[in-house]
Amino acid sequence: MPVNNIVPVLQSADSLISRIPGVIFQFYRTHCGRMHFPYLEGGGEALVHIDRQQLAHDAGQLIEHLTGCDYPKIMSSIERSARWMLPLTTRFRLPFPKGNPHWIAVSANPSPLPNGVRWDGIMMDISDQVAEEERLRKLSNTDPLTGLPNRRKLMMHLTHLTSLSTRHGTPLSIMMVDIDHFKQLNDRWGHLQGDSVLEQLAVHTQKLLRCEDMVARLGGEEFMVVLPLTPLQQCHKLADRLRHAIANYDFGIGTGNVTISIGIAEFRCGEPLVSLIKRADQALYGAKEIGRDCVCHLP
Numbered sequence: 034m035p036v037n038n039i040v041p042v043l044q045s046a047d048s049l050i051s052r053i054p055g056v057i058f059q060f061y062r063t064h065c066g067r068m069h070f071p072y073l074e075g076g077g078e079a080l081v082h083i084d085r086q087q088l089a090h091d092a093g094q095l096i097e098h099l100t101g102c103d104y105p106k107i108m109s110s111i112e113r114s115a116r117w118m119l120p121l122t123t124r125f126r127l128p129f130p131k132g133n134p135h136w137i138a139v140s141a142n143p144s145p146l147p148n149g150v151r152w153d154g155i156m157m158d159i160s161d162q163v164a165e166e167e168r169l170r171k172l173s174n175t176d177p178l179t180g181l182p183n184r185r186k187l188m189m190h191l192t193h194l195t196s197l198s199t200r201h202g203t204p205l206s207i208m209m210v211d212i213d214h215f216k217q218l219n220d221r222w223g224h225l226q227g228d229s230v231l232e233q234l235a236v237h238t239q240k241l242l243r244c245e246d247m248v249a250r251l252g253g254e255e256f257m258v259v260l261p262l263t264p265l266q267q268c269h270k271l272a273d274r275l276r277h278a279i280a281n282y283d284f285g286i287g288t289g290n291v292t293i294s295i296g297i298a299e300f301r302c303g304e305p306l307v308s309l310i311k312r313a314d315q316a317l318y319g320a321k322e323i324g325r326d327c328v329c330h331l332p
């Protein structure tokens with residue numbers, strides 16, 4: 034109903050619904066598992082391509098063809114909502130004829146019916162929001178200068194790996210890597226050249242490793258390398274190779290002007306993460322003490 038004479042107001046709910054950037058729906062699932070959308074109306078780009086007539090008759094096929102793990106995820110959300118009469122809140126990727134799938138958010142309230150459950154709800158295309166979340170997640174996990182994982186990401190990764198190692202008894206080693214006399218390097222060649230050394234060191238170190246290994250920047254001129262399924266002896270060999278490679282690499286200031294010291298440690302089944310890091314840190318301190326450009330581990 035018009036509220037004033039200046040703003041044109043849509044005359045009916047139907048014309049309003051066709052213009053909203055999403056769909057409102059009723060979804061019905063019988064006790065024997067048949068699923069369909071008796072009502073599905075609205076707009077929005079991603080949902081333009083769905084076959085509404087087909088969904089009115091049978092929604093099972095569309096749900097079964099969802100990408101990756103979305104099918105089991107959405108089915109368990111439906112199951113949980115039906116069993117406990119809780120709101121259905123989930124998101125899934127809807128295949129799109131051109132380009133990447135679109136992310137769709139679903140929010141619906143269940144009502145019990147004699148032969149099944151009916152949900153009344155909305156679906157919205159949230160692809161832009163998901164892309165923004167992904168961008169922010171990357172940003173919060175990445176060191177901006179080198180593009181390497183930062184300390185935050187490293188700690189999450191290490192927590193996961195140490196729990197796997199404890200559970201399966203598999204080896205895991207780490208290297209604490211520190212550039213020698215980096216302050217002098219900055220003073221002599223300038224801060225920008227110092228930055229460039231950090232960037233090149235990141236690239237070079239990654240090239241020497243397997244894809245399941247991780248190099249992270251802890252801050253300043255300090256890095257950590259994480260080597261899953263690697264015992265200390267193998268880690269030592271790799272650390273030596275890395276140390277040699279860096280000492281013989283020309284970072285744009287002549288070879289031999291950048292060297293690194295490395296402290297290594299192997300995870301002891303069940304020990305706290307901090308104690309593993311502390312041992313590698315103490316070993317690095319030892320490497321600095323005995324003259325730098327070397328690899329050390331605690332006895």
Ligand SMILES: Nc1nc2c(ncn2[C@@H]2O[C@H](COP(=O)(O)OP(=O)(O)OP(=O)(O)O)[C@@H](O)[C@H]2O)c(=O)[nH]1
Binds near residue numbers: 213254325
């Ligand atoms: N160019 C550049 N320098 C940095 C960055 N972060 C930290 N630094 C510098 O790295 C230097 C680290 O100096 P120190 O901690 O004294 O260590 P060092 O000179 O490498 O000496 P040792 O570790 O004992 O061999 C400091 O001068 C910091 O200003 C960065 O992102 N870029």
